[in-house]
Every structure is written in C-alpha cells, then in structure tokens.
Amino acid sequence: MNEVFIFWPIIIDGTLTTIKLTLASGVVALIISFTVGLARLSRHWVVRAIATIYLEFFRGTSAIVQMFFMYFVLPLLGVFLPALMAGIVACGFNLGAYGSEVVRASVQSVGREQREAAKALNYTNFQLYRHVLIPQAIPVMIPSFGNLVIELLKLTAVASLITISDLTFMSQIIRVQTALTLEPLILIMVIYFILSSILVSGTKWLERYFSAGRNIHKSGGN
Amino acid sequence: MKNIIEFKDVSKYFGSLKVLDGLNLEVGAGEKLALIGPSGSGKTTILRILMTLETIESGLITVEGKPLWHEKVNETLVPASEAHLQKMRQIIGMVFQQFNLFPHLTALSNIEQPQILVRKVTKEEAREKAANLMDLVGLEDKKDHYPHQLSGGQQQRVAIARALAMDPKIMLFDEVTSALDPELVDEVLSVLKKIATTTDTTMLTVTHEMNFAREFADRILFFDKGQIVEQGLPEGIFTNPKEPRTRGFLKKYITGLT
Secondary structure, three states: OHHHHOOHHHHHHHHHHHHHHHHHHHHHHHHHHHHHHHHOOOOOHHHHHHHHHHHHHHHHOOHHHHHHHHHHHHHHHOOOOOHHHHHHHHHHHHHHHHHHHHHHHHHHHOOHHHHHHHHHOOOOHHHHHHHHHHHHHHHHHHHHHHHHHHHHHHHHHHHHHHOOOOHHHHHHHHHHHHOOOHHHHHHHHHHHHHHHHHHHHHHHHHHHHHHOOOOOOOOOOO | OOEEEEEEEEEEEEOOEEEEEEEEEEEEOOOEEEEEOOOOOOHHHHHHHHOOOOOOOEEEEEEOOEEOOEEEEOOEEEEOOHHHHHHHHOOEEEEOOOOOOOOOOOHHHHHHHHHHHHHOOOHHHHHHHHHHHHHHOOOOOOOOOOHHHOOHHHHHHHHHHHHHOOOOOEEEEEOOOOOOOHHHHHHHHHHHHHHHHHOOOEEEEEOOOHHHHHHHOOEEEEEEOOEEEEEEOHHHHHHOOOOHHHHHHHHOOOOOOO
C-alpha cells in the first residue's frame, strides 16, 4: 500500500481532473437539459422535431463512442478539440439528453389548472413558463438531477480512454508502475464513493432548500 | 344599459356532445348574473369560453362590441390571433373552483406578480394595491403565508383579490365555493357581495348557493342541456318558476316550492 501512496500527487491531480470534468460537463448538461427539454414542449413542430432527434441520438448511442467520435473523428473533419474539451462535451451532451427528459416531464407534471390561472391573468406563454411552470417544476427535477449527476461522475471515468488524466487514468498509471492492481483500484473506488456521497448530500440540501416554507404539491383542498 | 357581452347563436361541442346549443345571451354593463342549473348544463362552459379557455364551434361572441373569438381582417371575420385574445383578456378576470393560486408564491406575491408582469406597474404600486386588496378580503394578517398554509376559504379570497388586482370590467366566478367546507362558504360569498355592491364590475357567477344567488344577482339564468331554459329576476325565478324543468331543479334547494 505504501508504494501506492508515493503516488499521492497524481492521485490528487486525477481527483481534481475528475471533479473538473464532472462540474464542467454538469454545467453543459444542465444547459442542454433545459434547452432541449423546453424545446420538446414547443408549439412549433420543427423545434420539437429537432429536440427529439437530439434526444434520441444522444440517448441511443454509447457515450464512449460519442467521446471517441469527438476526439478521433472530428479532427479528421478539421475540428480539433483538446482531450478535456472533448470529454466535457461528450459527457455533457450525453447526460444532457437524459436531463432533458427530466425537465420535460417535470414541467408537464405541473397541473393544467396552473396554466389556466396564468392564462386568465393574461400571462404570455413566456411568462407562464418563466414565472409559473419552471419555478414549480424545479423542486420536482432535483431528485432526478441528483441521480444524473452521480451517473455523470461515473461516466467521466471513460474519459480516461481519450488520454484525460482523471482518477481512473491515474490508477492505470500506478498499476503499470507498481505492478499492483488491487490497491490503486480500491483507492479510486473509495474516492469515487466519497465524491458521489458529497453529490448526494448536495442534492438533499437542494431538495430541502426548495421545499422550505412551501408545499408545491398541495395547492388545493380545504 | 349597454350590453358588454353578447352571445349570438353560439354552439360548442366536446367531441360529439353538444354542451352549448345555439345560445343567445346579452349581458348589460355592470349587471350581476347568477347562472344556475344541473351539472353538465353548460354554465361553466360559458365562463370558460369568455375567459378564452375553451373555443367555440359556431356563432359569435362580442365583448365590449368587439368579437372575442374572431377578429376583423379586411372586413371579414377570421379566427382570433393570440395577440387579439390577449387584448380581450385584459377586460376579463376569472376565479376558479379550485382557487388555482400559485403555490410557490406567498399570498401577497400571488396578487403582485400578475400586476407587475401583465399590467406593467411598478413593484411599489403592485405591493400597495395587493395590500389594499388583502385588506378588502379580510386577510391583512396573512400576506406572507403560502397558499398551503391557508384554509380553502382564505385561499379563495386571495384568488378573488388576485383577479380584482387586474381591474377587469368583467369578473367570472366558477363555482367558487363548491370546493369549500360548508363553514367556509360564507366568508367567500360575503366578499362577492361586497364587490357586487361596491363596484360596477359586470359579474357572472356560476353557483349552487341559491340563497346567495337570490341576494346577489340582478338576473338569474337557469340552464339545462346547453340552453337557457328560463331567466328573470330572482324573485320570480325562485318563488314562481314558469318552466317545469326550473321548478324540478329548484325543488331540491328551496323548501316550500311545489
């Protein structure tokens, strides 16, 4: 085990890269989730169609293949993405597809009576979404987003396959250098687990924050 | 009295079910109407059509002389655009059976937000008006409560205040006490009576509260099967209905009617 700990600087480096990759692709995924998810609810069929094609494509093909495509194929087409960028884009686009379904379903879960109330008050369609539907949909989204961000953390491990020196990549380096297999793998498993535990408590906190003082699901009754 | 609402030969279907059958109706500006009748008779549909929540299949509705579901393009009537509907909605407000407050906003914000977004008034103006209206409906101490922290009667009073804040010339009340426990009905009805006596808002109320209808309304409309079977002054309708269908319906509510 001691031999492994000699490598702690690269372990920390790898951990930081994994965190960076997760956060950056998380932001990309979040933006895509809302853009595609709301586009799937558009009144214009062209917008809906484009969003649906995006969703089905990125959900229906393997994340590793998408990443390989961005790192190995795009350069052939004249687009050069640095490895980290390719990893962020691939993870973000992939998770964004799943996230868009969360956004769409959560917005649709807000009752019809809320839309009618907004219409009776003469809200525009934009105001309806911005001030009525999305604020009520966000607390519904959070548990599912929490699951997705853990998926994302684990997905970033495949980025090691395109030379990104994340946690998984570093464990392979240690393996090669020390001929130890068990120790480095147990070590990174523990680190992944700690990171995902942090994400879980973050999600829990957000859930509490968004339900503080209000009860979104109960608006009727006596 | 000038007519503020006119229905001319309006029909409406839900699938193959005819909910409004060639309806003709004129409502004078400032008039207080009570719409009564068995459920499924089309009375709620009339309010929903006026609020532009339901379309019509045939006929013409005018509000303040302008067609509601149509607009004039080169002297011919075509189906209304969203822009036209938005203009018309400024004239009309509605209160729903299930209150439909925004659960993520406090009572006060529920009244403020539509004013700021739709009527484009300043935050201060909106806040002052919201506070005054909370006063009017007797909830000055509940401003910062969220809807789920209020009783049904209190929620409905906030919903009434929210609709009033938009200064509609026509107010639609769709069975606003039907979802309430019996002991909470009066607090809501007394707010309606207050509005009726203190403003010249035109009010259309769908209700099953016959005593309230009698006190509140200038005119009672009895609906059945998508048509107005009988209409007239409350006194006449409630003491001596002409039509057997009206009599049959009212017998369940009014003792002494045979």
